[in-house]
Amino acid sequence: MGDSRDQKILLPGTDIELPFGLDLSRRDLLKIAGYGSLAAFIAACGGSSPTTTTTTITAKGGKMSLGSYLSDSVPKKGLQDVVDAFTSANGGTTVKVNTVDHGTFQNQINSYLQGTPEDAFTWFSGHRMRFFAKKGLAQPIDDVWNDVKGNFTEGFAASVKGDDGHVYAVPTSYYPWAIFYRKDVFAAGNYKIPTNWDDFKALCAQMKKDNLTPIAFADKDGWPAMGTFDILNLRMNGYDFHVGLCGGQQKWTDPKVANVFKKWAEITPYYSPAFAGLTWQEAAQQLLHKKAGMFLLGLFVSEQFVASGNPDDLAQLDFFPFPDLGTSYDAEKALDAPIDVYMLAKKSPTLGSDTGQAKAFLEFMSKGSSQITYWKASPGAIPTANDADQSQYPALTKKAAQIVSNAKRITQFFDRDSRPDFSGPNSMQGFLLKYLSNPKGDTGTLQGQMQSFWDALPPE
């Protein structure tokens, strides 16, 4: 039985291995079911696809498909605008957009990419991108990148490279994490922007005295707490340690991690009451309605201020960078600025015939003008292209772009920098919630649990 596992049948004309033997997995079965239609499709395509050997890698007209997790109405409309613009710019290429609920798309990405995915799909950079590149589920796009790389900074170029050095994605938008506040609340309370940790804590104490929740915090979703962990760890222990911790080269039992938790405990008394039962939207409402003074979150918090319907709310929204902690790593100005990308799915049954169109779409998405089209409809993230027309940005967006370009080190957010199996609800999210339920307590046991969970994960 042991030997039969290694027997494979190569499907003629494809590089798809058909596992042969008794120990097929459920997924294998599904795959086999899919091969029938796939083989028929390949036969139908004939040899038409490889004949286009012109100098250009893109193709006009025709068709392509796109899997999208932009399921909220605002970003969904933004994507539709861009797709329409692409269709008219690319000789009428029809784009079939398959929109899937954001959370569902993420949870099912594994089976999606192994099944019958669309040609192109929306995804994240960081470890999450490299993981699927390594598994051979993403198509390298070095040729596209060669055409467009002049339009991106070094940081973006690094963010779309796989472990093998090939490029796997085109970055299209990003947003920084920072501490958001209302200008009118700060003016009314005569509060000053804190630049160091002591000032920050003093401000919290003052706000508490003024009957304001100093820091809006919400962790029912599990991931928002990671943002605070990231920034504290980056500022106290530096970028290299943080990346090492996310990647498993550093240990969770390190006293440096204990220090982060100790520091964190100094501000947890200023958090929203009942934060473990609140969603980030509810916490954003506290900031919006002047019940809370500050909120450490991504730029997307502005969505709630747009949705309030009162333009003055958005005008009052501002942010400042996380205060310095007095360590040597303050100078890195490191922060979380997750980048959203578009990728090509290698297993897409139609990619063979649509490669030209799909690559044309990625090139189109790398243009500043296309990114601005999307941004106009959905302003929660900032375009990545150098030639994006920044003159239209409101002050908040300009400032957000500024804070990221000032940062010497940029991370992607914990759940994009670390393994997905380590950052899920029953792992890191749960561990952080456990910490937050008793932040003053000894974290030694918890750190031991984190490390033993990491150690139990299978090799990637």
Added chain:
Amino acid sequence: MATSITPAREDSPEAGELVATRRGRYHVLTRFDRRVLMLMVGIPLLLDVLLIWWPTASSIFLSFTNWDGVGSVTAQNFIGLKNYQFMFSGYTLFWPAFLHNIIWLAWLALIATPLGIFFAVLLDREMSGTGFYQSVFFLPVVLSLVVVGFIWELQFSPTEGFINNAFGLVKSGKLIDWLGNPRINLYSILIAASWRHVGYVMVIYLAGLKSVDPTLREAAKVDGANEIRTFFRVVFPVMAPINVVIAVITAIEALRAFDIAFIVNQGKNGLELLSILITNNSISEASLVGFGSAIAVILLLISLGPIIVFLSRVMRTTS
């Protein structure tokens, strides 16, 4: 593993003593009948093997691997009993999840199910408006647990929710974090689960009560038994088959508890359940398929208890 169940064997009644062979004087079943029978047995059997036994066997098989869901399972993926070892000793969430399932079972068995039975007995007394009460209690049953979870999420939300606002806890600032406090959130969602479970039990029990021979009650009354005594000494024993069904339903509901906790916070921070650990580890982006399968195998072993009780009951009544 799949080869151990071969169709030829299952179809073998054909060769048994009931059916006369070619040399026999008469045929109980014609050839056509036999073919129809083979189809009628074969198709469900095939579906059963394909949809139930195959995935079950796969899960058991995968529980000895560290397969991540990508590509095929290779020899390197085999890690023996490591998944089980880690689950019982290293994984800090397994025993809490196990305990939560036990609490879930205890709550349903000791609070929700008796309450449902109590309502059924009350409604059986033909008081006015029975139909109205029945529909009120039964209404939640027709809702999916996802919807139930969503409804109760709105009730329990700390600042925006109905409960904290109705009792003035938001104004006074003494918020109760129904869903976020790991000491109470399990009980909050148990209230939500019971809201549905009570109606479910009630309807089944009510149907059973209607079939109890009224002369039994009259006889008990003549003998001078009061209502409570009549119920416990006469009606309840007579209802034995229904009681078993109710007990099994309660056990199954407790074992398959998933939806509400998942809707609330994906089953973390005090809401861990075995089914949720399986999902979050194996079906989500995490794709620890091997480890998730190991938890699934444990859940399967636990589930075998009520399944065996239920089946043995069903077999006994049919034979």
